[in-house]
Amino acid sequence: MILNKIGNIIKQNNDFAIVSHLLPDGDAIGSTLGLYNFLNEIGKEVDAYNPDKLPLKFDFLPGFSDVKNTLIDKHYDCIFVLDCSDKERLGHLVELLNKADVVVNIDHHISNDLFADVNYVDTNAGAVGEIIYNLIRINGFEISQKTAMCLYTSIVTDTGGFKYSNTTSMTLNIAGDLINTGIDFPEINRILFDTLTVQQVKLLSKVTSTLELYKDNSIAVIYVTKDMLEECGANENDASEMVNYARDIDTVEVGVFIKEVEKGKYRVSLRSKNKIDVRMIAEKFNGGGHIRAAGCTVFGDLDEVKNKVLNEILNHWK
Numbered sequence: 533m534i535l536n537k538i539g540n541i542i543k544q545n546n547d548f549a550i551v552s553h554l555l556p557d558g559d560a561i562g563s564t565l566g567l568y569n570f571l572n573e574i575g576k577e578v579d580a581y582n583p584d585k586l587p588l589k590f591d592f593l594p595g596f597s598d599v600k601n602t603l604i605d606k607h608y609d610c611i612f613v614l615d616c617s618d619k620e621r622l623g624h625l626v627e628l629l630n631k632a633d634v635v636v637n638i639d640h641h642i643s644n645d646l647f648a649d650v651n652y653v654d655t656n657a658g659a660v661g662e663i664i665y666n667l668i669r670i671n672g673f674e675i676s677q678k679t680a681m682c683l684y685t686s687i688v689t690d691t692g693g694f695k696y697s698n699t700t701s702m703t704l705n706i707a708g709d710l711i712n713t714g715i716d717f718p719e720i721n722r723i724l725f726d727t728l729t730v731q732q733v734k735l736l737s738k739v740t741s742t743l744e745l746y747k748d749n750s751i752a753v754i755y756v757t758k759d760m761l762e763e764c765g766a767n768e769n770d771a772s773e774m775v776n777y778a779r780d781i782d783t784v785e786v787g788v789f790i791k792e793v794e795k796g797k798y799r800v801s802l803r804s805k806n807k808i809d810v811r812m813i814a815e816k817f818n819g820g821g822h823i824r825a826a827g828c829t830v831f832g833d834l835d836e837v838k839n840k841v842l843n844e845i846l847n848h849w850k
């Protein structure tokens with residue numbers, strides 16, 4: 533089985549790197565740091581990387597401040613690429629792929645284009661953290677509290693607190709085993725789901741006031757501009773989960789959140805409830821994701837971006 537093969541790569545080598553996708557979310561960070569702590573604990577040399585700055589919200593995770601943003605001059609035996617459907621999502625760190633004897637790609641996105649030497653894509657996994665858990669266990673290793681904190685964070689964030697349809701009995705069994713290590717999971721949940729900064733609350737009131745509804749209130753669009761962020765003293769990451777306010781409206785099937793990155797360039801987050809496969813919509817703009825949560829980058833001014841995305845949603849309407 534491929535997880536044994538990857539286990540053997542771990543056992544037989546010493547120098548590892550781990551990287552995940554840009555604009556990292558809880559799964560990217562949690563799975564990276566879970567594998568990072570584990571490899572450290574079994575005595576391996578390991579560097580963790582991410583092409584972007586990690587949101588400070590995750591600073592409670594062991595190893596958070598070790599994550600590097602720029603390549604160091606080193607050749608690795610093996611590099612792990614986690615939660616990353618294609619090479620482009622590595623941004624400037626794509627160069628890492630040329631700095632290792634073996635590249636191992638571990639992911640749960642159906643759209644993964646199998647870019648590595650060893651590819652393991654499990655689309656039934658709610659989060660990459662589940663796969664890292666299985667990798668560690670199947671190869672006969674223990675999971676420390678440090679590793680468990682990271683893997684729990686990966687799983688609980690990508691499943692929206694075990695609420696989304698990607699949650700399986702396997703997800704809950706794994707989470708149960710992680711909790712059995714003695715981690716303070718209520719505190720982790722509080723940090724991840726029930727904590728906002730003053731800046732975020734101020735921003736939330738501005739963002740929700742941009743609400744526009746279409747198709748009998750079944751499509752909701754909200755946005756944030758750089759000016760709005762500045763007025764609230766907020767940073768880019770402070771808006772990261774606000775798409776949920778669009779999705780959560782009772783009549784809404786598709787929630788859209790548009791975030792200005794720079795003039796003429798916007799990040800679009802898409803969420804759906806029951807019918808619409810938002811990954812298909814994101815892929816029209818060279819993005820991707822999952823059936824109920826996807827994202828892409830769209831170019832143009834705000835109204836153009838809004839119209840392009842709306843038209844594409846209407847094209848997929850069932």
Ligand code: 5GP
Nearest residue numbers: 617801802819820821822825826827828829
């Ligand atoms: P978010 O809206 O939170 O940025 O992203 C939702 C999901 O869509 C993420 O889990 C991620 O897998 C995926 N995603 C977001 N943006 C992109 C993108 O530009 N390309 C690809 N391939 N996937 C994306």
Ligand code: MN
Nearest residue numbers: 559615660690
């Ligand atoms: Mn993920």
